[in-house]
Amino acid sequence: MNTKFLLSSKFKKYGWLILIPGVVLGILYMIFDIHLDFLSINVFAISFDESTRPNRELFGFIEDNILNEVLGLFIIIGGLMVAFSKEYDEDEFISRMRLESLVWAILWNYGLLAIAFILFYESSFLSVMVYSMFTPLILFILRFNWLIWKSRKSVKHEE
Amino acid sequence: MKNSIKVERARNNLTQARLSDLAGVSRQTINSMELGKYVPSTVLALKLSAIFKTPVNEIFELEKEDWK
Numbered sequence: 001m002n003t004k005f006l007l008s009s010k011f012k013k014y015g016w017l018i019l020i021p022g023v024v025l026g027i028l029y030m031i032f033d034i035h036l037d038f039l040s041i042n043v044f045a046i047s048f049d050e051s052t053r054p055n056r057e058l059f060g061f062i063e064d065n066i067l068n069e070v071l072g073l074f075i076i077i078g079g080l081m082v083a084f085s086k087e088y089d090e091d092e093f094i095s096r097m098r099l100e101s102l103v104w105a106i107l108w109n110y111g112l113l114a115i116a117f118i119l120f121y122e123s124s125f126l127s128v129m130v131y132s133m134f135t136p137l138i139l140f141i142l143r144f145n146w147l148i149w150k151s152r153k154s155v156k157h158e159e
Numbered sequence: 160m161k162n163s164i165k166v167e168r169a170r171n172n173l174t175q176a177r178l179s180d181l182a183g184v185s186r187q188t189i190n191s192m193e194l195g196k197y198v199p200s201t202v203l204a205l206k207l208s209a210i211f212k213t214p215v216n217e218i219f220e221l222e223k224e225d226w227k
Contacts, residue, residue, distance in 0.1 A: 089185035092200050151187040155175070 003095070007085040015081025022074030023138070029071055030127060040065045072133070079137040087148065094148065101144035109136045161220045165193045167211040182206045 028034060043064050049056045087094050109132070116128045168178055175193075179186045182203060191197035199207070208215045 087185075089187075091184040091188055092203060093185065093188035093191055093197055096197070148187075151191065155186045155190045 011085040019078025105140035
C-alpha cells in the first residue's frame with residue numbers, strides 16, 4: 001500500500017504534544033495579539049518589505065518578532081506528525097479512510113474559503129488567510145481520527 | 160457485492176480478532192467487510208480464500224449494482 005511516505009506510529013503522540021500548544025497559543029495570538037519582547041531577533045530574510053523602505057528587498061537581515069513564525073512552525077510540524085504517522089494497525093482499510101479524509105478536508109477547506117472570500121474583507125480577510133494556512137491539515141486530522149474512532153468503537157461492540 | 164465471510168468464519172471457528180491476525184489486517188477491516196461496507200483488495204481476498212480453504216468466488220459474489 002502507499003505507506004512509503006508515512007512516518008512511524010511513534011511520531012503521533014509527540015506530534016500532539018507539539019500541535020496542541022501550537023494551535024491553542026496560535027488562536028490566543030490571533031485574538032489577543034500577544035507580543036513577547038524576548039522573541040524580537042535579527043533574522044535572515046529572502047524577501048521582505050521594511051516599513052521604513054516600502055520597496056520589496058531581497059536577501060538581507062531584518063529585525064522581526066518571531067512568535068508568529070514559531071507558532072506556525074509548531075502547527076505545521078506537529079500537524080504533519082499527527083496526520084501522517086501510521087496507525088498501529090495501519091492496513092488497506094485505514095489507508096482508504098485516510099484518502100477519503102484527505103478529499104473531505106480539501107473540499108470543506110476550499111468550500112469554506114470560497115464563502116469567506118465573499119463575506120470577509122480587508123483585515124478580517126487577512127485573519128481568514130492566516131487560518132486557512134492550517135485548516136486543510138487540521139480538518140484532515142479531525143476527520144480521519146473521528147472515522148478511526150468510530151470504526152474502532154463499532155468493532156468493540158461486535159461479537 | 161455480497162460476501163459470506165461471517166459464515167466462513169463461524170465454519171472455521173474463528174473470532175474476528177483471530178481472523179484479522181491470520182490475514183494481517185486490523186479488526187476494523189474484517190468487521191467492515193462483514194458489514195458490507197468495504198471491498199477488500201485482491202491480495203486480501205486471496206488470503207481469506209487461503210485461510211478458509213474456499214475458492215474466492217464462493218466467498219465473494221457480484222451483484223447487479225456492481226456492474227454499473
